[in-house]
Amino acid sequence: MVISSLADSLVRGVETIGDSVSETFFEPVIRLGVTGLARSGKTVFITSLVANLLDRGRMTGLVAQQEGRINAAYLQPQPDDTVPRFDYESHMSDLTGPEPHWPDSTRAVSELRLSFKARPAGLLAGLQGPRTVHLDIVDYPGEWLLDLALLEKSYEDWSQETLSRIEKRTEAAEFLAQARAADPASVHDEPTAQALAAAFSTYLNKAREAGFYDCTPGRFLLPGDLAGSPVLTFAPLPISDPSRRRTLQREMERRYEAYKSKVVKPFFRDHFSRIDRQVVLVDALGAIHKGPQAVEDMRRAMADILSAFRPGRNAWLSQLLLGKRVERILFAATKADHLHHLQHPRLTAIMEALTREARDRASFAGAETAALSMASLRATTEEMRSHNGSELPCVRGTLLDSGKQAAFYPGELPDDPAHLLAPARNGADTWLGEDYGFMAFAPAHLTLRPGDGPPHIRLDRAAQFLIGDRL
Numbered sequence: 158m159v160i161s162s163l164a165d166s167l168v169r170g171v172e173t174i175g176d177s178v179s180e181t182f183f184e185p186v187i188r189l190g191v192t193g194l195a196r197s198g199k200t201v202f203i204t205s206l207v208a209n210l211l212d213r214g215r216m217t218g219l220v221a222q223q224e225g226r227i228n229a230a231y232l233q234p235q236p237d238d239t240v241p242r243f244d245y246e247s248h249m250s251d252l253t254g255p256e257p258h259w260p261d262s263t264r265a266v267s268e269l270r271l272s273f274k275a276r277p278a279g280l281l282a283g284l285q286g287p288r289t290v291h292l293d294i295v296d297y298p299g300e301w302l303l304d305l306a307l308l309e310k311s312y313e314d315w316s317q318e319t320l321s322r323i324e325k326r327t328e329a330a331e332f333l334a335q336a337r338a339a340d341p342a343s344v345h346d347e348p349t350a351q352a353l354a355a356a357f358s359t360y361l362n363k364a365r366e367a368g369f370y371d372c373t374p375g376r377f378l379l380p381g382d383l384a385g386s387p388v389l390t391f392a393p394l395p396i397s398d399p400s401r402r403r404t405l406q407r408e409m410e411r412r413y414e415a416y417k418s419k420v421v422k423p424f425f426r427d428h429f430s431r432i433d434r435q436v437v438l439v440d441a442l443g444a445i446h447k448g449p450q451a452v453e454d455m456r457r458a459m460a461d462i463l464s465a466f467r468p469g470r471n472a473w474l475s476q477l478l479l480g481k482r483v484e485r486i487l488f489a490a491t492k493a494d495h496l497h498h499l500q501h502p503r504l505t506a507i508m509e510a511l512t513r514e515a516r517d518r519a520s521f522a523g524a525e526t527a528a529l530s531m532a533s534l535r536a537t538t539e540e541m542r543s544h545n546g547s548e549l550p551c552v553r554g555t556l557l558d559s560g561k562q563a564a565f566y567p568g569e570l571p572d573d574p575a576h577l578l579a580p581a582r583n584g585a586d587t588w589l590g591e592d593y594g595f596m597a598f599a600p601a602h603l604t605l606r607p608g609d610g611p612p613h614i615r616l617d618r619a620a621q622f623l624i625g626d627r628l
């Protein structure tokens with residue numbers, strides 16, 4: 158235990174020195190982490206961000222662009238040879254090809270390097286020519302951050318906590334029946350372990366479908382090339398005694414520990430610890446549409462996700478980071494093109510409130526934070542429609558299922574976010590009064606002018622906050 162954490166921090170130490178040497182003498186590198194829970198909009202965000210940084214006609218909110226200091230931006234081979242490359246070109250052709258469609262779900266961490274030639278701002282501008290700044294964008298599932306909490310839990314504690322948390326969920330009924338019928342003290346046999354793990358991951362998938370966000374261990378939902386391996390073949394069991402050799406319980410415990418050391422820790426060590434700037438994407442509108450329970454659940458998941466950015470709370474992580482901190486964190490409500498812009502300030506307020514508790518408790522010591530609502534790829538236009546004598550602010554777009562054009566009024570978000578968050582926290586089943594509709598729109602057919610990236614809402618402001626100061 159001691160040896161492994163020592164080794165981790167040594168690696169980190171050497172890397173930090175390496176990074177700062179190359180930053181001073183060579184070319185600065187910004188590592189931007191992009192995360193969010195499943196379907197929050199990570200892939201579309203990165204694709205549109207890169208497209209709009211390559212063709213910056215719609216990026217007037219990026220100060221370096223406004224000041225004409227960016228001479229060029231281009232894609233380059235990334236520095237990490239073992240991480241899959243973010244498949245920018247296919248995602249871009251999905252979104253902007255002749256039959257535009259949303260990209261498929263992604264299942265693992267990926268990376269892309271974009272480099273800028275930019276002239277420095279201010280006094281230095283006259284003295285220095287353009288310099289190269291590298292932006293490494295790292296895409297990883299938010300669920301993986303939730304796993305940080307496992308590091309401090311024994312198998313027994315995790316089992317107890319998980320079983321009591323999911324006790325009343327109908328999605329868990331089948332798994333619970335199976336777990337209760339299992340005898341942890343029986344001799345381990347692989348088919349039983351596999352059946353339990355399969356039932357548990359079926360539950361996790363159903364729970365996520367139903368709008369629960371506390372679906373950990375994260376890799377059960379996104380197994381990638383670990384599918385079927387022992388590190389993913391465990392499940393919580395109702396246990397009361399310490400485990401004995403060769404029992405089901407002992408084997409489950411061993412695999413749970415292996416998951417922590419072989420899956421969770423490497424992710425934090427190899428990816429998370431190197432991030433400088435972070436954007437956390439949140440599909441707040443989607444949760445509001447699903448109902449109060451989904452909103453409350455999302456608020457809790459956000460608080461848990463954000464605890465990874467306050468490493469003081471986790472001894473292992475603090476050791477690993479050695480004081481290195483994420484410098485800026487942006488909380489972005491995505492898909493704001495489902496709302497007329499009149500409602501955007503309200504969505505931002507909800508976003509702020511959702512992350513409020515986490516931010517207050519936090520002080521992300523040293524990290525600057527901001528919240529905004531945005532759309533990475535705008536799929537709608539706005540229009541006012543009269544309805545029963547009043548004017549409703551609507552959005553119009555192509556419906557995803559029928560392919561037909563339609564105008565849509567999603568309901569009025571409250572001025573005060575507490576009107577949503579309080580009933581959610583108090584366990585309400587449905588919203589009182591307002592119904593929040595949600596339409597799925599297809600990406601619009603685009604004809605882009607040379608020099609323009611795809612249309613977006615406030616993607617330039619997001620970019621300015623995240624990297625603007627380094628360009």
Ligand SMILES: Nc1nc2c(ncn2[C@@H]2O[C@H](COP(=O)(O)OP(=O)(O)OP(=O)(O)O)[C@@H](O)[C@H]2O)c(=O)[nH]1
Pocket residue numbers: 193194195196197198199200201202259260261262263264298491492493494495531532533534535536597598
């Ligand atoms: N209207 C609109 N819809 C969006 C936007 N961004 C994402 N979406 C919708 O959200 C869905 C998920 O977006 P992705 O970018 O694939 O989300 P993700 O976080 O990468 O999802 P996973 O890879 O499954 O975790 C898309 O299929 C779209 O339906 C946007 O800017 N506008």
Ligand SMILES: [Mg+2]
Pocket residue numbers: 199200201261262263264
């Ligand atoms: Mg994705």
